[in-house]
Amino acid sequence: GFLGAVLGFCLGNRCYVTPTIALMSTSGTQSRSCERWRRLKCALLTYRLQYNDLNVPSRFVIPNSRDWAEDLWGMKLGSTVSGIRNKGSYSEYRAELEEMGFKFDSRRTAYGWEKVTSALLTYKSLHGDLLVPQVFVIPKTRDWPEDLWDMKLGRVVSNIRNNGQYSTNRTELEEMGFKFDSRRTAYGWEKVTSALLTYKSLH
Numbered sequence: 001g002f003l004g005a006v007l008g009f010c011l012g013n014r015c016y017v018t019p020t021i022a023l024m025s026t027s028g029t030q031s032r033s034c035e036r037w038r039r040l041k042c043a044l045l046t047y048r049l050q051y052n053d054l055n056v057p058s059r060f061v062i063p064n065s066r067d068w069a070e071d072l073w074g075m076k077l078g079s080t081v082s083g084i085r086n087k088g089s090y091s092e093y094r095a096e097l098e099e100m101g102f103k104f105d106s107r108r109t110a111y112g113w114e115k116v117t118s119a120l121l122t123y124k125s126l127h128g129d130l131l132v133p134q135v136f137v138i139p140k141t142r143d144w145p146e147d148l149w150d151m152k153l154g155r156v157v158s159n160i161r162n163n164g165q166y167s168t169n170r171t172e173l174e175e176m177g178f179k180f181d182s183r184r185t186a187y188g189w190e191k192v193t194s195a196l197l198t199y200k201s202l203h
Contacts, residue, residue, distance in 0.1 A: 037093055040080060043072050044100060054102045056081040111156065113169055118145060119153050120176060130178050132157040 046068055048054055060078035062068050083089035085104055090097070094104075111119075122144055124130055136154035138144050159165040161180055166173065170180075 037090065039072060039075070040077075040090065041093075041096070041100075042069055043075055043077050044081075044097075044102070046072070047077065048100065054081070054100065058082045111151065113166060115148065115151070116156060116166065117172070117176075119148050119151055119156070120173075120178070122148070123153060124176065130157070130176065134158050 043062060044054055044056075047056055050067060056078050058078045058081075060076075060081075062072045062075045062077055064073045080089070084097070084102075097104075119138060120130055120132075123132055126143055132154050134154040134157070136152075138148045138151045138153050140146075140149045156165070160173070160178070173180075
């Protein structure tokens with residue numbers, strides 16, 4: 001099965017290099033490149049085995065754990081994955097990465113659309129708007145569905161506004177009352193006017 005394939009690959013030392021790459025490289029460079037790819041592929045396969053995807057957080061570092069091959073401990077896998085998506089690292093292995101299920105879209109989302117919808121609608125029912133603070137994390141309270149607890153909703157909203165995430169759902173977001181203007185204000189103009197006039201009358 002998949003577990004056996006992961007273990008077999010990680011324990012092996014073979015690495016496939018395309019003829020074009022081989023011709024362009026000296027044997028030493030080719031060997032080092034091969035070893036780096038072998039370790040990365042092993043890391044990605046192990047991550048997928050444990051988390052069922054390859055959406056590696058940018059700060060993820062492989063822990064010193066028996067769940068990982070010892071020669072991978074301390075690898076900054078998140079940083080490497082970010083480099084693959086944003087800087088074209090390991091582009092010569094794109095086909096193999098895609099076969100593993102690796103997504104090259106850097107705007108990938110951490111949560112499914114249904115979960116985001118549920119979170120936004122719940123927030124709106126509790127707060128009356130969708131002006132979610134960037135640091136807001138869904139609390140473990142009865143007001144929220146349990147499957148949403150600990151969701152970093154503020155970060156999700158920030159990514160929607162600034163990074164184009166969930167862009168295919170823009171119409172639904174607008175129907176919810178979501179504002180895409182990142183310069184949004186926390187208070188309506190009437191409330192601000194009232195506060196200013198009151199302050200002026202007192203001071």
